[in-house]
Amino acid sequence: MSFRNFPMVPRVVFGRGSFNQLEEILESKRTNEKSPFIFLVDDVFKGKESLISRIPLNQKDQVIYISADEEPKTVYVDAIRDDIVKQFSDVPSGIIGIGGGTLLDYAKAVALMLTNPGSSADYQGWDLVKNPAVYHVGIPTISGTGAEVSRTTVLTGPERKLGMNSDYTPFDQVVLDPELLDGVPKNQWFYTGMDCYIHCIESLTGTYLNAFSQSYGEKSLDLCREVYLEKDEIDEDSQDKLMMASWHGGMSIAYSQVGVAHAMSYGLSYLLGTKHGVGNCIVFDQLEEFYPEGVKEFKEMVVKHGIDIPKGLCKDLTDEQFDTMIDVALSLVPLWENALGADWQKTITREKLRSMYEKM
Incomplete structure (x- = not known):
């Protein structure tokens, strides 16, 4: 091997x-x-x-x-x-x-x-x-x-x-x-920090998980929870901790992968130019089926910090535009394999993705 x-x-x-x-x-x-x-x-x-x-x-x-x-x-x-x-x-x-x-x-x-x-x-x-x-x-x-x-x-x-x-x-x-x-706008601080949080949820619940990824992912997740669940403001301590959460979160996927949220947000970004952090939040907000505990906690963070997650991005898209997003998302095979295993295509069909994107 x-x-x-x-x-x-x-x-x-x-x-x-x-x-x-x-x-x-x-x-x-x-x-x-x-x-x-x-x-x-x-x-x-x-x-x-x-x-x-x-x-x-x-x-x-x-x-x-x-x-x-x-x-x-x-x-x-x-x-x-x-x-x-x-x-x-x-x-x-x-x-x-x-x-x-x-x-x-x-x-x-x-x-x-x-x-x-x-x-x-x-x-x-x-x-x-x-x-x-x-x-x-x-x-x-x-x-x-x-x-x-x-x-x-x-x-x-x-x-x-x-x-x-x-x-x-x-x-x-x-x-x-x-x-x-210093001086990072609150929405941007939240969306980018949630990219880290979502990394960890996807890594820690994925089929690629191993002790290397788990050790970094768990530490990063703990730090994210301290910053976004226990603190009300962006102070020096939360800046230090978020910087290290990002480092550990990046390391957690070095030997594993991300999952459903990232695969689908790539489609949003490619077609609509949606920024990566906010795109992940838009998608993750709808993924209770795949990450029930993570999405529940994410929604608590959204409420705690008074963040508005954009909605209705896909309501006026054409069939061709939906197909473009779906093509981009489906091309990210390692992400789907990590999220759902080798038989992921039994769950993730074009029709399934279309219905998920229509909620966003």
């Missing part, structure tokens, strides 16, 4: 104010004077000197602002890569992503595409990437997606929403500074 030999993030620094160590971290990684560090930064920070002024820019280093309003797309990854290649004769010393899951996914994808030919759409799938990425660093400013620790970078391409899953995807360095979570 052959076991998967998964890579992990080799270096991580955690602590309030640890962002200030970024210059020290990057110093030894600069390859030469012509090879810049490229900082991909969520454009919500544009003009916010409290963060931008602390980015250690030297020589030809560059900040590229990217909107996180849309999910990451292969066409945007390719465009960023092409712009960098045009500007600089040498391959960058590294790519640093600063932001939420969208920015972290962009950083991983661009780092990969600077060393691999063609379009990022060519690498959507499992273990299609052939060459190591350039040095890349992840610095989350919102917690929950687990993108800082995962071996995938989830992208919407011309034909599908699917990650570039590879051993070369994980960051070389992650900086976990809970201070960077």
Whole structure:
């Protein structure tokens, strides 16, 4: 029997104010004077000197602002890569992503595409990437997606929403500074944190579950419950705990998988552009059949924090649009196998998915 030999993030620094160590971290990684560090930064920070002024820019280093309003797309990854290649004769010393899951996914994808030919759409799938990425660093400013620790970078391409899953995807360095979570809007804090919570429910109830995944998933779930069931506000303690819940949640699916909510939310995202965190919440809210205890607890969290889960997204869709969402969802075979086992297709038919989407 052959076991998967998964890579992990080799270096991580955690602590309030640890962002200030970024210059020290990057110093030894600069390859030469012509090879810049490229900082991909969520454009919500544009003009916010409290963060931008602390980015250690030297020589030809560059900040590229990217909107996180849309999910990451292969066409945007390719465009960023092409712009960098045009500007600089040498391959960058590294790519640093600063932001939420969208920015972290962009950083991983661009780092990969600077060393691999063609379009990022060519690498959507499992273990299609052939060459190591350039040095890349992840610095989350919102917690929950687990993108800082995962071996995938989830992208919407011309034909599908699917990650570039590879051993070369994980960051070389992650900086976990809970201070960077200050000012996150409450809805976004909730939706992104619920991505982590749902990761754990799907992992811990899945057929792929093993002791490795369980140990991380249970700890992450405990932390999520502390943050979203026991606390009424976003204080420093909850920021610290949510950042670690995200880390552990990402680790919990490294050796297992997610499930029904993620498979269906990919369909929503591909067709409607629904953001990943809120998409997971929209779907999970309707999944009592598959995750009764998890959905009950989720609904308690929604009420406690006064969050409105959007409804009616699918009420005016055409048959063709439903078919597109269903095609995307059904293509995610490992997620369905984890959720329901090898015979999942006996339960999940096109008609079943259509009726589920009609409730959302």
